[in-house]
Amino acid sequence: MRAIITLVAATWTLCGCSPYLYQKEVGSFSSSVVAVSNAVTQGLDNLDQDQSAADLAQVVSARAGVNLSTGCGSEGPNDPCRLMMIPKKVPDPSAADKFDPFKPQVLKVLAALKGYADGLAAVTNAQDRKDYDAAASQLSSSVAGLGTALGAVTPGGAAAGPALSAVVTFATWTIGAGLDAARYDTLRSAINAVGTPSIDLEGEKASPIQVVDVKAITPELSAVRSARITLLFRQLQARTDRINSDLSATNAAHVSLDRYDTPLMDLASLVATLNAIKGVDPAAVGKSLVKAHDELQKAVNDKSRQFQSLVSSLADFADKAAAVEKAFAKKPTATAAK
Amino acid sequence: MATEKDITDQRDSAVELLDKKISAAITKKNGLAISDPRRLRLSTTINQLMDSRTDLHIQELKAGLDSAQLAAALARITTASQDLKTEAAKMKNVTSYINNANAVIGAATKVTNIVKNGG
Numbered sequence: 001m002r003a004i005i006t007l008v009a010a011t012w013t014l015c016g017c018s019p020y021l022y023q024k025e026v027g028s029f030s031s032s033v034v035a036v037s038n039a040v041t042q043g044l045d046n047l048d049q050d051q052s053a054a055d056l057a058q059v060v061s062a063r064a065g066v067n068l069s070t071g072c073g074s075e076g077p078n079d080p081c082r083l084m085m086i087p088k089k090v091p092d093p094s095a096a097d098k099f100d101p102f103k104p105q106v107l108k109v110l111a112a113l114k115g116y117a118d119g120l121a122a123v124t125n126a127q128d129r130k131d132y133d134a135a136a137s138q139l140s141s142s143v144a145g146l147g148t149a150l151g152a153v154t155p156g157g158a159a160a161g162p163a164l165s166a167v168v169t170f171a172t173w174t175i176g177a178g179l180d181a182a183r184y185d186t187l188r189s190a191i192n193a194v195g196t197p198s199i200d201l202e203g204e205k206a207s208p209i210q211v212v213d214v215k216a217i218t219p220e221l222s223a224v225r226s227a228r229i230t231l232l233f234r235q236l237q238a239r240t241d242r243i244n245s246d247l248s249a250t251n252a253a254h255v256s257l258d259r260y261d262t263p264l265m266d267l268a269s270l271v272a273t274l275n276a277i278k279g280v281d282p283a284a285v286g287k288s289l290v291k292a293h294d295e296l297q298k299a300v301n302d303k304s305r306q307f308q309s310l311v312s313s314l315a316d317f318a319d320k321a322a323a324v325e326k327a328f329a330k331k332p333t334a335t336a337a338k
Numbered sequence: 339m340a341t342e343k344d345i346t347d348q349r350d351s352a353v354e355l356l357d358k359k360i361s362a363a364i365t366k367k368n369g370l371a372i373s374d375p376r377r378l379r380l381s382t383t384i385n386q387l388m389d390s391r392t393d394l395h396i397q398e399l400k401a402g403l404d405s406a407q408l409a410a411a412l413a414r415i416t417t418a419s420q421d422l423k424t425e426a427a428k429m430k431n432v433t434s435y436i437n438n439a440n441a442v443i444g445a446a447t448k449v450t451n452i453v454k455n456g457g
């Protein structure tokens with residue numbers, strides 16, 4: 001019996017029908033999707049800090065009087081406190097304000113993409129099969145134990161234990177193989193549904209994952225990147241304008257450390273943050289996501305199991321996703337100009 | 339009537355044009371003496387140009403989020419996710435069922451052994 005099961009199991013594995021063969025690759029894809037999602041949400045979260053730092057730098061740069069927005073005294077969470085140069089009484093719309101109306105839609109897209117990655121990870125989780133095997137093995141032993149106990153009180157029933165155990169082993173193995181096959185079919189079917197061109201997009205058919213990239217992921221990354229560049233540049237410009245106006249008002253040799261060296265040195269981290277965000281290529285991140293999914297689709301449909309292209313695509317996606325997550329998590333770290 | 343691609347292309351061109359204008363304004367500002375009052379006016383202009391560029395990106399995002407294509411794509415992805423999770427849960431449910439059966443059989447074995455040993 002064991003020999004037959006081993007033979008069938010080996011044949012099953014060789015035909016490439018196990019969903020667990022893809023656990024590592026799906027895990028990598030899933031982690032990268034989470035990194036891209038984190039990049040967008042962290043980038044959006046950082047807009048408030050970017051805005052505050054830019055507002056402050058502009059007030060300091062102008063050496064102007066300061067007004068507080070009504071939000072400074074309000075308890076409403078959606079009315080942030082803003083600094084304004086006198087005579088301004090109402091702040092310009094902040095970058096975060098511009099995103100607010102459709103932030104729920106952005107989060108919905110990210111949740112859908114993460115839900116899909118989670119689903120792929122769930123169906124390729126080999127631990128589930130290990131848990132099943134352990135439970136099945138225990139069942140076989142338990143049934144054998146019960147059979148032996150019953151055999152001892154029933155005339156002629158001594159062989160019942162081993163026989164029942166063999167039946168249970170075969171039955172649970174068959175059920176396990178069936179569950180694996182169903183998982184594999186669902187994995188392939190889901191990846192094909194998401195990766196096969198089926199939606200009209202600019203005169204051509206595009207896959208759902210392509211559409212999510214073109215209509216949401218790349219635009220989300222582009223918009224957040226642009227907003228952060230605008231605010232970081234605004235802060236940088238206000239600070240450099242202040243340094244220059246101090247220099248022009250005084251003989252350079254007499255400008256104090258506090259008014260020149262310190263503010264200038266403070267700019268280093270700001271420039272580094274700006275360059276890190278500028279270094280992100282949103283379209284390349286989106287294309288990498290689609291390419292990784294395309295290769296995953298090829299792999300689950302290809303029994304020759306030539307995974308080299310999949311591995312390199314996943315590595316590229318992982319690199320790009322990690323880079324955008326790291327860049328967008330950076331904060332406007334320069335301290336306020338003196 | 340402008341196609342979807344025409345609108346996207348126009349938006350991309352506008353972003354490129356603003357990029358060039360921002361670079362030109364920074365170059366012009368850099369050419370002025372640090373005491374020149376036009377520097378501050380150019381700072382304001384550059385800020386406005388950059389705001390406009392960001393607004394274009396936000397418009398593109400909004401158009402994408404509101405598109406029928408994205409709604410269709412999300413519907414398919416959500417269905418696929420649900421199928422995957424439902425299938426993954428089946429093995430866990432069967433495992434849980436077997437574990438429960440093990441507990442019942444273990445109890446039955448104990449009872450049988452008690453009976454066998456005469457209570």
